[in-house]
Amino acid sequence: MRGVRRRIAAIAGAAGTLLLLGGCMTVTGQAPGHRGAPGDAATPGAAHGAGEVGYAHPFVPLPSVSLAPVPDGYDPSADASAAVAAAVAAASADGRPVLLDFGSSWCEDCRALSALVDTGGVHRILARNYHLVTVDVGHYDRNTQLASRYVSLAQSGIPALVLLGPDGTRTDTGDPSEFANARNLDADGFAGTLVDWLYLRSR
Template identity: 55%
Template sequence: MTALGAVRRALACTLTGALLVLALGGCVTVTGRRTAAAHSPRTPSDESVGLARPFPSLPAVALAPVPDGYDPSADASAAIDRALAAARRDGRPVLVDFGSSWCADCQAMAALIRTAGLHQVLARNYHLVTVDVGRFDHNLRLAERYVPVEVSGIPAVVELAPDGSLLQGDNEGRFADARTLGADQVADVLISWLYPRTRNDD
């Protein structure tokens, strides 16, 4: 066997072994190999150095309920209080979506929320509360704490910290034309709210 043939055979064996590990064991990490001095005693941890190990599993995340409509009979203040209490327990912020079922853009937002990707972003990262504002004649005093819905239009979405303070507002009415938005666009905004840029990021 030539030297080139030996190299090819060694490479083929290495690739076959790697594929077998992936097929049988799934994703693995390979730790670095330490070189111990000849006089250093071996320890139990030395035996595992260089061996492939499975990735540690990520902890499960309890998904929060994600409403997709506006209930005019709901006690909106109590719903926000419950969401804030849950936020204080798990640290996730609260989203409040002000809208109404007569509004076509609010219906569009509700449809976007039902899409798998956006629904997952909300369920894993936020506590969502939907608040009915009627024809700008219902829950307005509550809405005015966070956003002037008569100016911004609806749907209007705000983000609250677990202590109830306003983190992000929708004064520009970025969601009021929800019929022109895709689920990915809404998800991008909500993810950017989770990880706001700072001056040091620029």
């Protein structure tokens, strides 16, 4: 038993102290007794003890992201044109796409989509990666001129989602009527769609 303990102690001494930091660190260094070739000291991290086994370097921290507001539902009193213009201006500044959601609160599928937006994962994706604007179209009698710039609601139904690039150009996302049955969608599927759309190009 003592022999086993000596071996464990020797291994621990050779490997250095193991820090369990949740995968947030990288470990560099050389084995004990390794003197290295001339010039080794000039390698990155050498000035901070990289020659010691188990010396940990933190990854470069990611820049913080300013979260964008995520509207909840459709406001018939909102100035939709001004909201779209403001979102495009913000997109031009930070490079995030604009997502327009045309719908109305009387619509069951629109309410279902709003419920998906409120789920944690979807809400987080939208806040970090999009500028979402919800546009109330009433019974197809409100903000119709604005909607006609981007989509034919008579063909797509509501809710209708339109993706704009940071320059305000519409991006082709496929069939605009795919969300007219939003009650049949699930949060994971919608979140996956939003992630996929981040890689589309404007046309």
